[in-house]
Amino acid sequence: MTFTGFPEAAFDFYDDLEVDNSKVFWEAHKDIYRSAVLEPITALTDELADEFGPAKIFRPHRDVRFSKDKTPFKTHQGAFVASGPATGYYLQIAAPGFRVGSGFYDAPAERLANIRKAIDNNRHGAELAKIIASLVRGGWELGGTTLKTAPRGYDVDHPRIELLRHKSLSVTRDYGFDEIIHSAKLVNRIRTHWRETTPLLDWLADHA
Template identity: 55%
Template sequence: MAEAHPSPGHGPIGFTVAAADFYEDLEDDNSKSYWTAHKDDYEALVRRPMLALTDALADEFGAAKVFRPYRDVRFAADKTPYKTHQGAFVGTAPSTGYYVQIDASGIRVGAGWYEASPERKHRFRQAVDDARKGAALQRILDGAERGGFEVGGDTVKTQPRGWSADHPRIDLLRHNTLTLMRWYGTPDWMSTPTLATRVAADWRALTPLLDWHAKHVA
């Protein structure tokens, strides 16, 4: 990917270590008074750089949803009002797509699906059960893990109903959702346009996972 440039008004691409520090402090004091006192820091250190990054990636991957910083606490036991991370998501199917995040630990990049209807879970498990389709998914995951990504997602504790515990891909069958994620920390390139190049390279590497999902599940 050629060096990317943000849209006018969003500022330069890249998060400084101060963005991670902002979230570390927010974790310590997740209050309206802290947020009000540091809202300008959020805009300058977090939101505008995220908009610049997602604008730079939009031509290749599509427009991103940059999530709001406020938590929905209506039905939550945890009533802290602000998210302790800033995420952005490019959807390729319902609850499925590419993801990038900045938080106190630094940058993380990934892709996958984080929610699924009962019908989609069933189609996923049928595909995993199929020798050819299931083996193709396993090759994608194995290759991504060798490349530094970590397999994640919500799983059931035992085998799902209808499948045997000795199935050769029982670990995959247990997944309700499936993600691949890489954690970078706070490398020097995080604060430069190289960030867009790295995220784009990771998203390209994860496209086979989303293609598999589009073909067999979505």
């Protein structure tokens, strides 16, 4: 299937799902989910796979076993292309619009320690800071979960303390409701933007 863009019905579907997140609504509208969301995002990631690799398209159902929020369905559809453990490229469609991102969303203690050791290193840490500064200047937003203070073993006055605080780290770019979302041109827009983040993923591959 060739990607031709997401229809407006994709955004309408998630607008309505936020109002009525129930199995009754889902069953009544699952054909819209399939045609307006699942099929286009599958075609989109298939076209990106030649350069970035195959994507994992996340299930629409929420895992509510350990959550106080028992709503059964996610109010967004995401897809992830791994470049390493819990690291890679991301895209998502939801009621607020379309967005892309890159980075790592989880790291066990040893891997996180390696990342922080590299950030602490004057050469490698400065390289990461330069990569992120360039991305932010180019319109990316830095995010991720962070500690409120310095991680154990590091001084609060460290020149890269803000990076050292990260337990996960990502950069995201919000497309909102740009008209390109509804056209085949979205494929090359994402290619361009994901390529911009490749130095970040390469740094993580080298040092994590």
